[in-house]
Amino acid sequence: MSNLLLISILTPAVFGLVLFLLPKKLPVVLQNTLASLGFGIPALIALKVFLDYTASGEAGFLFVSNIDTGLSNFGISLKMGVNGISAPLFLLAGIVGLAAGITAMVSVAERMKTYLALLLVMQSGLMGIFSTYDIFYIYFFHEIALIPTFIMIAVWGGQHRRAAAMEMTIYLTFGAMLSLAGLIGIYAMNNLGSFDLISLSAHLAENGLKDTLQRSLFGLLVFGLGVLVSLFPFHSWAPRGYSAAPTSVAMLHAGVLKKFGLYALIQVGLPLLGTGAVSWSFTLGILALGNLLIIGWVTMAQKDLKMMISYASVMHMGYIFLGIASLNSIGVSGAVFLMFAHGLSAALLFNLSIYVQNRCRSFYMDEMGGLGKHTPILAGFFMAAMMASVGLPGFANFWGEFSVFLSLWQWQPVFMILAIFGIVISAVYGLRAVSAIFFGKETESLEEVLKENPVKDLSWAERIPVVLLLVSLLVFGFFPRLASDSISKTTQLHILNESHTREEVQTLEAVPANTILEQTDSADSNAGGGHH
């Protein structure tokens, strides 16, 4: 079992290398077979790992193995294993990777072989992030996935790709360096001498870091990881980068790689730097509201379809950050669930948007109108994806957002009221986009395009990734328990144990800690179970 995790990392890397080294004139069939294996095997492994994990009913890390890579002096070794938080995200990486891989194979691009090779390297890094619990390797795999992104955007991207790629490179490297400093800081500031998450949290639970130190380290993580996740004032790379990126890269980055920042904040920041988290949570909450309201407003003003979807993806990060900032079990579990759901829905939207753009030969929504008549299936899928992204019940996003609102009610009711406006905003731009693209009379520009190139509906090959993503969204929308049980178990037991988090602060305010714990428990079981 533990070897499966390693295989899921190595398979894409090996197939990518093979593709790169094979000669230029490779038959398309062979090329696609190799790539499909490279994306398919990790996806199957991810599904098996996820199902086995949830079936086990455990909360800690399972399928653990340890591989010595010659860094034992630094307390580093490749420790594989998943817990309730990483298991669903591991599955997410598998599903979105497969979908993005198929999308890439369907699309027509120059030098496809090199592109697929780079995409496979990226996939290898993504599988790695969520299957190790050594802090060093979490970062390491993130970088492995990040670098091909830059190259693919610079070479295969759309308009303004050179500028967008450079902007993204600088911004994200900066964020990565800040968070690296924070992660090394955690390692260097205690005498355990290990990057191992399990032993670190055990060690720090007993002899925690000084409060001032916790504050500065958590600050480094909030801003460093915040840049990577496009937290409000540091988001400007994301819309330009995504709209310039080739579709499959945008799917993988917005869907999975961006979740690294949130994942590290939850998996590493919260359990190890509890006091730091408490002192930063209010600031984080305010910035997250900036994501929801300010970026939401900006999203409504977009005319370019891909820009709008990119901004929407930035905006939704606000909910996840709010869930983390609430620092209670429902909020953090909701954030993890929403990360999973948003990864699927963002990838789906990016995927569909390129189909729309290719058919209309335009970037702008007001030139698209009336496409629905010619492409009913595409219209249906797009509407469903938009609804999922808005958070309609029945799709996975709903449960995530719902739990986040519940947790905000406990923490800062004002935040919850403000955050609910986010739903309204996303409904406005979502529905407006659907109606502008698919309904109404055909616009003049679309008619001209139609004269020369009659539009066809989605081909079967194009439908595969869409269906894959949409079905996953629906499955987890109707059966959220598949993931939510193990998520909330893990957050309660391992992330928010009582030695830190807000309960401590609230005890100071003369509120008995027990009541709060009970509240969280009961509300959580409501969130998890009240939907069958």
Next chain:
Amino acid sequence: MPEEGITKFGKYAMDYSSLVSISDTHNWIALIPEISLCLIGLFLLLADVLIPPGGKPWLIRFGVGLNILLLGYLLFSKESASAEVLFGGMIDVTSLSQWFRGFFLITQLGIFWLAGNYFKNRALVRTEFYAVVNIVTAGMMLLAHSSSFVVLFVALETVTIGLYVLVAYDRNSEFSLESALKYLVLGGTNTAILLMGIALIYGAVGSVNDPLSFESVRAFLAENPDNLLAKMGTLALFASVAFKVGLVPFHIWIPDVYQGAPTPTTALLSIASKTVGFVLLFLFFGESGVFQPLASFLFPFVLWVTLISLIYGNVTALGYTNLKRLLGMSGVSHGGFLMIGVLVYMKMGELNWISGAILFYLMAYMIASLVVFGVMSILNFEKDEDQDLYDYNGLSEKRPFLAGALTIGVGSLAGIPPLVGFMAKFAFLVAAFQSKMYLLLGVALFAVVVSIFYYFKWIREAFYKDPIRGLSLDGETQEEPSFKGASYSDIGILIFLGILTILLGVFPMNLLSVWNFS
């Protein structure tokens, strides 16, 4: 020294019996690698005159073969540190100096590989290049073994004068000659500063037996850490080392000389000359280093030079599109990065893996530089001094293998996981954190971000094909850029270096800690 042994030369002279006892320590076996390198060099020069022109390529191959044999001898002889006093204490064989022997010899072979490609299509005399590089390498190895300022100076001058010749090697090119002149003037000034430093220390240490040996200087400084003359001398020596490493403000020669010198020489400067600086730093600040007693006095100077180098080197490199200038300034920042290790070393000796980390970084830098310079020399643009970033536009389409190799080399220089350059940088970041030098840490992280910008620009050009390129203004198509291809041996070497880069990045194999000899 016994009273009766004093001759008419006064009390500084030695008596006959001690001269004999010194000559008893002349164990030439200890210097076999250096001596053989010099002999190979001289042999090449001599045979070059006697052999007909058709045989010269074979002569060069024979010489390189001898070098490989020597490397094999070094690797398998497993001669480790000897406690024996050699040459009256002027030579000291330690496991560190053995490591540097191997390092310089491997670098030399790499330079020969670059030279082989460089000399294709160029009407230049070839054998001399190999001869001079052999002698320069011998000088560098000897330097690593020196245990007295006399040997240090002689060895260093052998290296420097050899480098003057190598920089001027393309005698038909104005650029090569111009840069050689600049290097000669600045290098000569640097030698003067070095000599002045040695003289000041000599004056301060004064009347002991052998006042120029490291041992007596160290003993003197331990007793008189406040001696002004010695302090000034130490500063002068540090300036001279900073010149070798290329630290700001002693870097001023770097861009011009790197640009004008033939590519293999540029590689030699950037790998070996930098390493020579660190050999000196090990001799000066290592565990039993000469200036260890003055470490706290020197620390602020070293710190500021490091900080400025990290910032200035990277920010200046941003503006260059000439690749050799760019690599020069990026080398300045790599020097700054390596100095983080030295600073940690000076500050807290108990961090025992830091010397291993410095050696690991040097090795990572050597491998990555060889890959990058290797690709440059394979492409072998006609104007050697004018290799521009934008000349690489569209490389991946024509030569995907070279573009891939370049990406690995440049990525390793930039410090991207899973390449070996990342592990090297990571160790220093951890060290800076553990020794609580937060300013240094912040500047180092800033430097990494800036450096990724220009390194990535290079990768981007290699993979990106400008659609406008190939079209002139009046719409006619221009000649498509053409790139020379790699031969099978080039491919083999590049694959070997690439695999090494990735393998050592994923499995550093505890090299970081194995190498903590100093």
